[in-house]
Amino acid sequence: MAHSSPEHWDQVATVPEVVVTRLPQYVRVLKELAAQGVQVANSQQLGEHLQVTPAQIRKDLSYFGRFGKQGRGYHIGTLLEELQHILGLNEQWNVAVVGVGRLGKAILSYPGFTPDGFHIVAALDNNPELIGQEVEGVAVRPMEDLPGVVQQHNIQIAVVAVPSRFTQTVIDNLVECGVRAILNYAPISPQVPTGVNVRNIDPVLSLQSMTYFLANGG
Amino acid sequence: MAHSSPEHWDQVATVPEVVVTRLPQYVRVLKELAAQGVQVANSQQLGEHLQVTPAQIRKDLSYFGRFGKQGRGYHIGTLLEELQHILGLNEQWNVAVVGVGRLGKAILSYPGFTPDGFHIVAALDNNPELIGQEVEGVAVRPMEDLPGVVQQHNIQIAVVAVPSRFTQTVIDNLVECGVRAILNYAPISPQVPTGVNVRNIDPVLSLQSMTYFLANGG
């Protein structure tokens, strides 16, 4: 079976971002089903696992191709392969961690990134006491080495774990060096030019919206 | 100025959840402006800081009351107070961390929760080597103590940092004990009954949606 090609996608209606954010969840559930030995599932069954409507699954998938068979459903293995390919999850992505404080160290030692093809290959910090040290097998380099590090290791993704007041500057530097995907752990929403993606990990915001429901009897 | 009362809200159209999730961001920006000595701002100016349209700010706020003055704008201090009150951020919230592994320890030592009124007052784990130890001044208790701990410390919020395969069971226990707000760090979407709020912190999903744009030239 042929993979849907980028050339094909160009001719197709732009995919809404919200659809893209659901695809990784589809991948997760498909992996789980595959691990359980399930071979085929229809949109109804997938919807139950994902807590979404069958129509939404079919619509979401239709942005990328025709992966199902009428009367049968979807072959799990094939669909999983297709979605991983679409998301670029069959590729290896080199990641730099910027900021090797308490949080940065926790991220460097977090085992959850590696199985999904994200390889932390560089760490940067401005603290002279940290520079040169190895953390989880990665040598800490000074911030001024950023351009070289990005080029040398082909860094495509940065994880930023520096104090809020430095975050915007660090991200400006990263963008300048050609990094176009940034996972930010500081409690701010950094500004970036079009074409650069930022995702914020902000547990305090999550807590603060939940207290609304606690305080108002949700 | 009177606070909008919960009795009033009951009569009013239900607030969309997406609006509630924006309020904490409004609070953050208002705090920043207040710290800079700004006294008054109109929806245009607030919108620039928040990267949203002035119309959206006015609409969002209108779900909760009339906080502005025509011809002038919003008094920062007053609006901040109002929003904090609406979100329950003037209250103290007691938090339990469940799972004191590497991630749980990092959360216990993360200083970002405390300034916002979230107090981690309990930690639970099933590892006999951890039980009885103190981590960041909090004694680790066995999971079987959960009901007592929740009651004793008036726990309203739980942060769950246990391995994925235990997460659903742990969350079931928490719900059973009356906890209605859960911040989950495991890479799954747990099922909870209506009236219980879960927020998932899932950096891998964020990375996996960014690779889509990297792989497809976004």
Place this chain on the structure above:
DNA sequence: TAGATTGTTAATCGATTAACAATC
């Protein structure tokens, strides 16, 4: 008062869901 900006209603936009012809 005149000018500015809110609060709110109506228009628009976009995403989700329903329905069904196409087809495996």
Place this chain on the structure above:
DNA sequence: TAGATTGTTAATCGATTAACAATC
């Protein structure tokens, strides 16, 4: 072939934005 389920179009729903009368 008959039955089932997709892929897609049309209908619905909800959220965002525009516009403006109310009013500070």
